[in-house]
Amino acid sequence: MKQSGYLRKLLFSVVIGIIFSCQTKLPFSIEIKRVNPRVMVLNFLDVNVTAVKCKSGIILIDSNRSPRLMDELKQIIEKEFGRTDFRYVINTHGHSDHSGGNQLFPDSIIIAQENCPEYMHQNPANAIYGLWYPRNHLTELTTQLGEVAKGSPEYQKLQAEIKARQILLEDLESSYQVTVPSKTFRDSLIIETGGLTLKMLYVGNAHTNHDIVVFIPEEKLVVTGDLFNDYNSFGFPINKMVDAERLVSVIDVIL
Ligand SMILES: [Zn+2]
Known part of the structure; x- marks a missing residue:
């Protein structure tokens, strides 16, 4: 009961964020959820990008579908946060709709699970x-x-x-170039930066063989990539899940 109460509060903190659309230079708008002054979620072409501001810079979780589209989101984040220093880019997994904009961040540390680079090399979005x-x-x-x-x-x-x-x-x-993560980990990685704790946990074989969950306790924020995606979508985790025990243990850690 205590755990589900916490989860409700966590979800509530995401849902109550201010939602608005931003018209870009391109002929389409991007939905933006401003969860709080430090956290924003941008949804564009059915995929989320999460940006978190902290004292050491901006933490970006996933980089949308391609450099040009990510550049639109990047400009919005920079304007909203009033800074341009993307310190970390975290890929929840290597599908191109979550890592396609990586090449826009040559000065950032790009992080993912250790199986991710091989997946990205073998499945380039421009093949x-x-x-x-x-x-x-x-x-x-x-x-x-x-x-x-x-x-x-x-x-x-x-x-x-x-x-x-x-x-x-x-x-x-x-213009797409495969840009693989520069820092990887096997089971978990914890980074303390700018007053935040970035906890990254490998879930096991699920939607891909390298899905991670990103947890930032100070912001009560959990980002799960495509792990809890729509039932009919490509690679839905449950019907591919071969490591359910590990997933349960990861959810347990988060809760
Ligand atoms: Zn995916």
């Missing part, structure tokens, strides 16, 4: 099989656009998403 999904998704959206009334809100929303996904595809095809 033919890596580009299959964004190309296919773009075709599906274009088909949907032909089925809705021109000028309707849904039409305009689809148009904006198509434009964003075209930019993503162009970016992956032209």
Whole structure:
């Protein structure tokens, strides 16, 4: 009971954050949740980027889908936080929608579980099989656009998403470079920085073979990457889970 109460408070602290959209130079908006003055979550094209401000710099958790798209988010974070010093970039896992913007942070320490670099080298987002999904998704959206009334809100929303996904595809095809983490760990890593404790815990084989959970107790913040993703999504953890015992132990540590 005590644990579930804590979890409720934790979730509540995330949900009550101020939600607003930011219009960018590009023809689409980005949803921003300002959890508190030090924490913001940006959702763009169905994936979250979390930014935390502390005395030693900005901690970024995941780097969205591509350098150009991440650059839009980076500029918002810099403006909102009034600083540009990204000290750490943490990848919850190496899927390109969580690590595609890594190359924008050459001066930051990029952290992930030790299996992540090999995965990223073997599954580059700009390889033919890596580009299959964004190309296919773009075709599906274009088909949907032909089925809705021109000028309707849904039409305009689809148009904006198509434009964003075209930019993503162009970016992956032209300027993307695989940028693997510079610091890795096997089971867990704890970093004390600027008054915060960054606890990173390896979950075991789940959504990928290198999923981690990031826990910042001072902010009552837990970032789980794609571990608790939608049931029908690619690589949903439960049906691939081979290390449930480890996942339970990690959740236990967090709670
Ligand atoms: Zn994923």
